[in-house]
Amino acid sequence: MKGSKDNTNSGGRIVALCGGVGGAKLALGLARVLGEDLTVIVNTGDDFEHLGLHISPDIDTVLYTLSGLANRELGWGRRDESWNFMKVLQDLGSETWFQLGDRDLALHVERTRQLKAGNLLTRITGAVAARFGISAQILPVSDDPVRTTVIAEGRPLPFQRYFVEQRCAPVVERIMFDGVAEARPTAQVAAALRDPKLRAVVICPSNPFLSIDPILAVPGMRGLIEAAAVPVIAVSPIIAGKAVKGPTDKIMAELRVPATSQAIVKHYGGLLDGLVVDEADGGDAAALPVESLVTPTLMKTEEDRDRVARAVLDLAARLSARSLAEAGSE
Amino acid sequence: MKGSKDNTNSGGRIVALCGGVGGAKLALGLARVLGEDLTVIVNTGDDFEHLGLHISPDIDTVLYTLSGLANRELGWGRRDESWNFMKVLQDLGSETWFQLGDRDLALHVERTRQLKAGNLLTRITGAVAARFGISAQILPVSDDPVRTTVIAEGRPLPFQRYFVEQRCAPVVERIMFDGVAEARPTAQVAAALRDPKLRAVVICPSNPFLSIDPILAVPGMRGLIEAAAVPVIAVSPIIAGKAVKGPTDKIMAELRVPATSQAIVKHYGGLLDGLVVDEADGGDAAALPVESLVTPTLMKTEEDRDRVARAVLDLAARLSARSLAEAGSE
Numbered sequence: 001m002k003g004s005k006d007n008t009n010s011g012g013r014i015v016a017l018c019g020g021v022g023g024a025k026l027a028l029g030l031a032r033v034l035g036e037d038l039t040v041i042v043n044t045g046d047d048f049e050h051l052g053l054h055i056s057p058d059i060d061t062v063l064y065t066l067s068g069l070a071n072r073e074l075g076w077g078r079r080d081e082s083w084n085f086m087k088v089l090q091d092l093g094s095e096t097w098f099q100l101g102d103r104d105l106a107l108h109v110e111r112t113r114q115l116k117a118g119n120l121l122t123r124i125t126g127a128v129a130a131r132f133g134i135s136a137q138i139l140p141v142s143d144d145p146v147r148t149t150v151i152a153e154g155r156p157l158p159f160q161r162y163f164v165e166q167r168c169a170p171v172v173e174r175i176m177f178d179g180v181a182e183a184r185p186t187a188q189v190a191a192a193l194r195d196p197k198l199r200a201v202v203i204c205p206s207n208p209f210l211s212i213d214p215i216l217a218v219p220g221m222r223g224l225i226e227a228a229a230v231p232v233i234a235v236s237p238i239i240a241g242k243a244v245k246g247p248t249d250k251i252m253a254e255l256r257v258p259a260t261s262q263a264i265v266k267h268y269g270g271l272l273d274g275l276v277v278d279e280a281d282g283g284d285a286a287a288l289p290v291e292s293l294v295t296p297t298l299m300k301t302e303e304d305r306d307r308v309a310r311a312v313l314d315l316a317a318r319l320s321a322r323s324l325a326e327a328g329s330e
Numbered sequence: 331m332k333g334s335k336d337n338t339n340s341g342g343r344i345v346a347l348c349g350g351v352g353g354a355k356l357a358l359g360l361a362r363v364l365g366e367d368l369t370v371i372v373n374t375g376d377d378f379e380h381l382g383l384h385i386s387p388d389i390d391t392v393l394y395t396l397s398g399l400a401n402r403e404l405g406w407g408r409r410d411e412s413w414n415f416m417k418v419l420q421d422l423g424s425e426t427w428f429q430l431g432d433r434d435l436a437l438h439v440e441r442t443r444q445l446k447a448g449n450l451l452t453r454i455t456g457a458v459a460a461r462f463g464i465s466a467q468i469l470p471v472s473d474d475p476v477r478t479t480v481i482a483e484g485r486p487l488p489f490q491r492y493f494v495e496q497r498c499a500p501v502v503e504r505i506m507f508d509g510v511a512e513a514r515p516t517a518q519v520a521a522a523l524r525d526p527k528l529r530a531v532v533i534c535p536s537n538p539f540l541s542i543d544p545i546l547a548v549p550g551m552r553g554l555i556e557a558a559a560v561p562v563i564a565v566s567p568i569i570a571g572k573a574v575k576g577p578t579d580k581i582m583a584e585l586r587v588p589a590t591s592q593a594i595v596k597h598y599g600g601l602l603d604g605l606v607v608d609e610a611d612g613g614d615a616a617a618l619p620v621e622s623l624v625t626p627t628l629m630k631t632e633e634d635r636d637r638v639a640r641a642v643l644d645l646a647a648r649l650s651a652r653s654l655a656e657a658g659s660e
Contacts, residue, residue, distance in 0.1 A: 052382070052443045084412050088436035092461055094443070102432035106418035113382045113424070131422055 019211020023204030029309030045148035045214030349541020353534030359639030375478035375544030530646035
């Protein structure tokens with residue numbers, strides 16, 4: 001033992017699995033602590049074609065959040081945004097249910113152009129991250145299309161139609177990931193999870209059903225995570241018996257999943273070694289079948305994000321130390 | 331004879347052939363005098379694919395000019411424009427040689443979407459014109475692709491690369507219209523030229539080589555115009571021995587065509603019955619092999635546009651009257 005060693009920045013890679021807004025907050029905290037020692041594997045199930053453009057909402061949220069370009073008032077899109085494109089689109093009688101800011105639009109047009117030219121989403125995302133001055137590695141889980149479809153009130157709804165156009169109003173019965181059986185993790189995703197310096201996998205407090213499941217559903221992903229043989233830690237999206245983000249709460253109720261830490265651990269089906277639990281739900285923590293760490297998990301400020309990130313890394317260090325001790329005692 | 335009949339709005343359709351900025355000024359004057367009795371057949375040789383978008387520069391100039399949305403300071407694009415899309419496109423390291431305003435962009439995105447959905451350029455253009463409150467009929471000459479290519483300094487340049495990116499700097503040797511042999515005038519273009527109420531065809535003072543030639547090169551167009559048996563009148567783009575628009579002047583010099591009214595009549599190869607000539611070139615007018623009308627043709631103000639439009643209609647009426655008189659005396 002090295003005594004007072006600071007476990008939060010003791011070197012080694014962290015791989016975080018992340019969806020949109022909620023998860024990106026933790027990803028930002030991790031990025032501030034870890035810099036280039038962070039790989040963020042991002043959900044692509046929300047991706048869709050709109051007005052002929054390829055839009056990757058979760059990747060964009062991560063890119064904008066980690067580069068400081070995110071619009072914090074809106075909770076989505078870019079800051080200092082203008083909306084003249086949308087105004088004229090409305091004048092033209094076109095589809096306006098999905099808001100596209102003038103600045104945001106450049107990313108969709110350029111990505112679409114590059115995809116058509118044969119570039120892969122992974123390379124395009126990496127180039128944009130570099131342009132935006134992001135040190136962390138941002139990776140789509142797959143370059144193959146995975147498209148989340150919500151079965152709601154008996155009919156299939158493409159995710160953005162459900163989420164944005166219908167504002168999550170229809171009652172969810174089932175969630176499908178079209179194309180996922182044929183999708184594969186990218187070589188970059190596999191390399192990050194096989195990095196000998198990997199020290200933990202973190203599941204961000206994104207919607208488990210809509211943001212994390214499509215990542216884990218890509219054949220090979222669970223195997224890569226398990227084979228990494230490092231602690232797998234989730235930050236629970238539950239605070240005081242409710243999901244922080246309204247839609248997650250509503251969907252969990254509709255899918256008859258209780259909004260508890262227990263249910264989150266159960267949902268990830270044996271993948272987790274640890275769970276970061278909000279202090280409001282600390283009473284449940286002792287009964288969990290995994291190691292836990294209790295801390296306030298609501299992330300409103302930059303300091304909140306850093307603190308939760310450090311809590312995750314503390315828990316990872318604790319689990320690693322225990323694992324080493326167990327190996328030593330065998 | 332009906333004595334003091336005003337020939338400029340005596341009913342009947344006018345078909346105008348038009349390119350971009352210069353021609354659209356006269357088209358606006360004609361539209362103000364004629365309203366829905368005007369059909370503008372627009373060059374599509376300038377159309378191109380850029381950033382995955384289908385852009386129709388001349389159609390857009392006509393749409394923006396006739397709807398009052400044109401940016402008169404810039405001389406192209408929309409008024410009240412913002413440029414945030416371009417700023418981010420530059421941050422992303424993408425192609426920025428062709429400026430696309432945030433408002434303007436909506437038209438390109440929506441048109442591209444509709445073309446991909448199988449709609450024809452003619453229908454899309456008509457729908458936008460209606461949305462923009464334009465009474466005149468705006469028609470692309472063809473729904474088949476015609477693409478102007480400039481052979482300059484031994485190599486082919488797509489038109490917008492020559493015109494915008496290289497600012498017409500390379501010396502033009504030859505101009506080609508790719509795809510024109512397979513293109514056909516649309517049914518709407520044919521119907522306008524076969525309208526029993528047609529009273530004249532007007533060739534706007536656009537660049538004869540780059541804006542009008544691609545229209546006339548569409549197989550069937552010359553035949554339709556000749557078969558209409560109405561006066562064909564051009565407004566000369568020459569003022570005081572120079573083309574009003576710099577590039578036209580430069581190209582005429584490079585193609586060794588003198589910048590004279592004579593050369594304009596000769597260029598249109600027997601198609602013209604009349605030419606509206608600027609007062610600065612009035613000395614040449616008497617020697618022309620076609621009827622002429624001398625008037626100031628520089629169009630800076632709304633009143634200029636109306637005045638030149640009325641001059642064209644006056645000349646058309648004079649030619650029609652003469653033609654009737656000749657028919658009567660046979």
